[in-house]
Amino acid sequence: MRYWLMKSEPDDCSIDDLAAMPERTVAWYGVRNYQARNFMMNQMTVGDPLLFYHSSCPEPGIAGIARVASPAYPDETQFDPQSRFYDSSASREKPRWFNVDVRFVTKTRLLGLPELRSRPELANMRVLARGNRLSITPVDPQEWRFIVETLLGLKEDEL
DNA sequence: GCCAACGTTGGC
């Protein structure tokens, strides 16, 4: 099992949107970066916990917790010419992009960037690194514990 | 809207 951080633009899908979905689950479509795709294809396991991060919005930061809810499977939007994620070089025989499903666990108070950056324990977090643009990043177990237990006051068995 | 940082493309 690994821990993850996944970015979502709240205009597209916020933590509240996820909570309101049928089954409280959403397909994590639209990833068009090989590193992020490979994390989903090769390293994620169903049940892996993840930090749900709001990006490109007035208050970027961690907004909730979710879990990986399916193995990776071909991203439907790559086949849809109407989609902004359409990829003409992909085919059903040879899909290029994959996604997992993600299921809501809990909403949290917003842990904004200034707060995250103020914590020496999180100094090496991938998502805080200068110039980081990767929408899916692994989270170290120590970082996970610090965020979830210390900053959010949650117990592992509450998740 | 700006712009730094990074990933991808494509000519050579």
Place this chain on the structure above:
DNA sequence: GCCAACGTTGGC
């Protein structure tokens, strides 16, 4: 295989 040009991300 190099690298310049271009496109995208995402905080500010």
